[in-house]
Amino acid sequence: MPTVYENYVDGEWVVSESGDTFDVQNPAEPSSIVGRFQSSSPADVDAAIDAAVAAQETWANTPGPERGDVLKRTGELLEERKESATEALVREEGKTRSEAAGEVQRAIDIFAYYAQKSLDLGGISKSPSGRNKDLYTKREPLGTVGLITPWNYPVAIPAWKLAPALAAGNTAVVKPASAAPGMTAILFECLDEAGLPDGVANMVTGSGSSVGTPLAEHDDVDGVSFTGSTAVGTSVAQTAADDLKRVQCEMGGKNPTVVMPSADIEEAVEILGVGAFGTTGQSCTAASRAIVHEEIYDEFVDAMVEYATDVEIGAGLDDPDMGPHVSKSELESTLEYVELGQQEGATLETGGERPSGAEYEEGYYVEPAVFSDVDNDMQIAQEEIFGPVLSVIEATDFEDALALANDVEYGLSASIVTQDLTEADEFVDRIEAGVAKVNEKTTGLELHVPFGGYKNSSTNTYREQGDAGLDFFTSTKTVYRNY
Template sequence: MSRTLDALVGEALATGTIAGLPDGHFIDGRLVPSQSGAGMESWDPGRGAVFAAFAAGEAADVDAAVDAARRALKGRWRDLRPAERGRILQRAAALIRENAARLAVAESLDSGKRLSEALGDVAGAARCFDYYAGACDKLQGDTMPLGRDHLGMTVHEPVGVAAQIIPWNYPISTAARGLAPALAAGCAVVAKPAEQTPFTALMLAALLDEAGLPDGVCNVVTGTGRAAGAPLVAHPGVDHVTFTGSVATGIGVMQAAAPNVTQVVLELGGKSPVLVFGDCDVESALSGVMEAIYENAGQICSAGSRLVIERGLRDAFLARLVERVERLTLGHGLTNPGMGPVSSAAHLARIDGMVSAAVGRGARLHAGGFVVERPDLGRGWFYAPTIVEPAAGSDAIVQDEVFGPVLAVQTFDTEEEALALANGTPYGLVAGVYTGDFGRAHRLARDIDAGQIYINEYFAGGIEMPFGGNRLSGFGREKGLEGLRSYSRVKSIAARIARPA
């Protein structure tokens, strides 16, 4: 029986860790050490201290995982009826819920995120497996009208071995949204979680094993991107790569996959605008803007990192927003503060450098703009929630992804100007629109170049809604039935059925 949440939190706060975290790769149904014997340390961002160790994988470990996955594709997994695949995924969802406390505490320790956010992510992961469990026997083909003498039809086949490169900001969420549809489609998987946050992917693989997934169908190799991720995406035994991460690394993934003509789905960065019009519900917009940028300390690819606001509402809205920002408390994720730490000392320095450079170019600070160092925060990596108004729309603080709790403010006078500002960066992941004008909301939803539009609620929707970006934000779609189709290939079958003349 899983331990209670309070007991696990108490253990983690008292000792700095929780017992029994996995320390090997999960390959062919069991935990195994790296073939080199090497290991790595994982850091708790809230303390700025090591809390656990794990296996440091290399090409040999990747080879073993891919070999296991390819064998599994030819074994019992291939012969399971889709409905039985669905039952395994349904059992996995139930096991995730049974182990939610342990998964959430591990996630909070590993990533630094608030416990409430981690619990929400775990619940979302379970829902993801629920959703795709129900879709396993719905991935059906079509028939084509070729006339009385011929039969034309299509069938969906699993694409093969699917590699998953999982980022550090949403480890269990991103793992689930890749693993669940890949397994539902009948693929085998090799996942490589970020070296900063390896544990919940390993724990998820163990739960899938407990749910009845055949050995080798789900494998997890831990380690750095250079040592483990690069050989995985370049492996000739991999048929599909789903990558979530930075633009620069995504380009490298495409280049590495190209010699094997491996299909790729890329979910990259964002600089997403939240458009706020004077006729909006102000309370709803204030809450939406706060959540859009300060959840997970702004470390979200789809964060609403640009407030694009109508001039007539600007001053009053900003004054109230600053009040809310200044009331946000900081602390270790397990204490459920208003906002937790950022992921690493290096990332903290990068955020601070970008904000300081913008101020040096003439940007105005409305709130924050500094590294927070307090005795009660120890050596944790904290950045003050920040609102900055750049001197120009071309400024790097508007154009480049900060990936932290930093909101850039831009002002408009007309709907046309709002649209131009919304589309005024190289990214196109999501956008939010707050307005009481139904027609305006849908004109903007039509014309904003982004993969997903939120109207009068940021982060609206769920696993049912396809997610992905345009332009530098990547291509392909995850979640929803579109995500399921990413892991299948269509075969056309045409037959002459007329009797010989």
């Protein structure tokens, strides 16, 4: 029998009012069920929100260091469970063991970081224009927040939303993605053991329509933070905005890496390979467009094809280079884009098919794909694929490469590989992306600096992580005091 996970509401593990459940399968072995979860109803959402609202005033009035102690202990408990949590993440989402271990460690680090930041929360003092007066600001929690998180980073993203929300004195209701909710349950087990007061953080699993929408539109929710696709994020933002909730959405990407003639080809291929095929391309910051100067285009394509064909594919617990897609629908979507790219006239240089062999028959595996002869207006160059598919686009010079990089509706992460300092600086200044990197892969984020996108990659309101991660979850009150 698979493990049955319950909702976490008001400090208790409870079954859904609906009485229904859903199963989550191992992407490497879909016949194996890794967990059974509550298929919750709007009534379950209401109960979780009621608990959060009831706990909010007391938690807000809890001194910051005490809140920080709970966060610190949560991170410590997760660290004690790191090995088992890593294996659980691999079985649920499909990441390789190394990728999963890195993600679990990131969640640990996030809780440690915001535990410390909870000690520093405060306002600023300004000089008043008159005598015998004080003029200062104070930061106050937003209230009760709804956190809607994706399946591709099922413990890191809940951590980087929940930790700053709690540090700032908010209460929360978390809705994890149905494809991989188990890691959020593990995180809540740690929060519970760490002594989090009842009702401060709650978790409700289920579909977007039954849980996500009621959470976003509820009158008692003061803010909504979402990570996921642009289509769903736009809907969440519109729903939340109906009653002027504060909203933060981080969404899709179609991230370019520009490769210039001064680049070392081997280094550029490594940067693109890791950025495009790491986490099976299932990252909003994954590199999906290589924009390569014409002088080195053919050489780059040959080297990129060699890299892709050498990528070891397998079950995540064996720690290969690349694991399976998270689900059958994600695999089918990638295969459809590979077929579409060929129909559009691009050349499929390698990959894009189900690998052969008995060990691949059941899992949601695909070979990493490299396309050449790609025009930037093709769908494979414009739409987020969310799979290990790299389009190599030829550019005549730096200006052409920059124009191609910006000619897309997304603006999340972008990088350039060059030894020319002028090109690097021009790229950083002019690229339309929230994250700009030089001689780095588009993936990979530091937790103490802001993260967010431009254009359709974000609602362009509040950034996540670092000090900026606290801005969304706090309101500023300005105080004038005449003594």
